[in-house]
Amino acid sequence: MENLTSVSLAITLFASTNLDDLFVLVGFFSDPRYRLRQVAIGQYLGLSALVLASLAGSLLSLVVAPVWFGLLGLLPIVLGTRRLLALRSDDGDEAASEPASLGKVLAVAGVTIANGGDNIGIYTPVFATSAAPRLVLVLAVFAVMVALWLGFAHWLVHHPALGAPIRRIGRVATPFVLIGIGAMVLVEAGTLSWVTG
Template identity: 35%
Template structure:
């Protein structure tokens, strides 16, 4: 169980560190208790949609008999990590408030959910191969870790939204950290499923 908890925590943190910055920006503009609850609820809904889609895709992929073929999905997080390390800074975080204002007629809850899903396209490339490698008991544990992690992420984001120095530090070092985690996860998935060994033996 402990390895599943650790891996689920690593997967969640590596794919959602960007949300930390996004949520910090949003929390800084919304201080009322009602709005804070809507932000947290929207984050849960958006992540729920991403995870549900990933679980469905992982279930379908389980019908593929060769483990090493499934391991090829490790190329997705590997490529994401390399691409993140090489590409220029994405101004997406700076446009969050503009997105919210553009949908000003919608409840904040749905706005946050839409932003979470729209910003989480790359997450699917991590979640699908990750859930494919898990048994159902392990998947349950991972989902519990995800649920707790969302609450922790929202709490930390709210607290950090009041501290400019910390937010600037996170912004400065997030890219190399996420890149290394994605690359490591991609290699782990391929090794765990025997993909690298199979390719070398061809």
Template identity: 35%
Template sequence: MNVGITGQAVGLFAVTNVDDILILSLFFARGAGHRGAAGRIVLGQYLGFMAILAVAVAAAFGASFLPGAVIPYLGLLPLVLGLKAAWQAWSAHRDDADGADGADGEVKEGGGPNQWEVAAVTFANGGDNIGVYVPVFATAGAGGTSLYAVVFLVLVGVWCVAGRFFATRPVIARTLGRWGHILLPLVLVTLGLLILVEGGAFGL
């Protein structure tokens, strides 16, 4: 194993995905107490990141099927999901106020995110990472790119463990348990707006 490339891959992943730990913590907090939620979150994180890798590798080797002009509009994904999460939180709060029993363990009424929601947010949040990964992969060649991909995928698992760790610390868990239903929609909507504005989508 090329130690130099491995170290570079670790550093590159950490720098480009540090914000994912916060989002993962919110997802894990949202799924707390719901059977299978953690597995769906991990699966979604992997699906989203593998999509990022696929696009970056394809672009690096000449099949740039995702034009740069499209990337800013990926902000619509977390924006829509954030609005959906806000609606679910409001509906759950209304049902609680009416005395309805929403603790059915299913991923609805604010129960927990499913893998496709997590994948969409991961992909949208990593849209700008594609522009960073492409030149690195293009210069690393097939062998180096394969090593980068392996290291990245291992670190996705580490990120998931870290996100769940933070979400289950007593102080953090209590905070997220109390405010997570507000923080998750807020973070997703803010993330979506930042991606749209920074990318100049819709002439912003």
């Protein structure tokens, strides 16, 4: 019964904090330059970093002010702006400026981390109050949930009926989604108000 409660908690925790990640994953899968492997590795790296930061969150919050974490919001803004500029240019020379495979993995990981600022605040108290067996079970459920999120986003983008419109909309909407996520991170962390005085 306790394991079932832990699994339910983990599913609820993951789904409630990563719903917006589905839109980000659809955006990455809509971009033909990103391969499934690159997005999957980046997503797992990003979530692993969030989990590690959550485990160390109580210590980090004593040393690092949240406004500094908000600077991570600049990464999705930069990526979104670059994509927006690439959409506007009709020279078809995207391949020349295409980032390397590692760059794509790191881009996905960076957006996952930047988008996960709220995750740290929510995960930290749950992890801090969980016994080791429960914590291992929660992390295992998280790993499965990432795979489900990746699978669902990939399925949506490649669905026979839904895929083409989603790819078309995703290609145009993704830059705005990334810029919006970055702006939200900057505002919610208090970084924007701190910078503007």
